[in-house]
Amino acid sequence: MQDGDVEIGERRVKIVRPKSAGSEGSTGAFLLGGLCLIFILGIVGMYSSAGDSLATNDVTTSWIAPPGFNVYKSTRGGGVATQWDEPTPAECSGDRASCFVVNVVTENDCPLSLYMSITLLNAAGQISGWTAETAQSVQPEERARLVFKTYDRGIVSARVAEIRCS
Structure with missing residues (x-):
């Protein structure tokens, strides 16, 4: 050629x-x-590595969250605090709905979104599922109220599975 x-x-x-x-x-x-x-x-x-995952077993941070919140140190730096709350009737409407509410406060901002998933547990303490919610453009120290809804009547409790800030 x-x-x-x-x-x-x-x-x-x-x-x-x-x-x-x-x-x-x-x-x-x-x-x-x-x-x-x-x-x-x-x-x-x-x-x-753009997302900010939560290492739930690492609770060391110098940031002071509002009273009643559990503080975690995020993998990207800064604190993330959670507080379980009761849903209002308007937040948990529907015949078969079960709801869990988590208030979240972050030390640093989440300019795109705050993502949180929870693990759902049945009466025997077994994992029965999961659900997730997001909040958009969360500012530092701003409270985000995340309402998790499930229609599985066997769900009796939940625990934090993952929190990401991006």
Whole structure:
């Protein structure tokens, strides 16, 4: 194959033979390829760690939450505090609805969303399911009230499973 222009249909395509491994520019191409790989891996790492998950067993933080809240340290830094509350009749309407309400306060903002999931437990203490809720654009120290609704009449309690701030 020789270098040159070739017409394919209505398009004109330039054919260029690749340089051999020992030719000029191979070191530059190798370095450029390496830099591109590092850039791509950095972008992937940034998006995979963009969410702020909650490590529920790590409750060490210097942030002081409102009274009655359980404080957790988030993996991204800063505190997240939760408080279980009773649902109002308007929040838990429906014949078969069971509801759980969690008030959440964050030390740092969640500019996109605050995500929380809870594990649902039956009377025997067995996991019977889960449910999740979100709040959009939560500011620092702002309270978010998340109402979790289930129609499984066998659910008697719940526990925090995950909190993410993004």
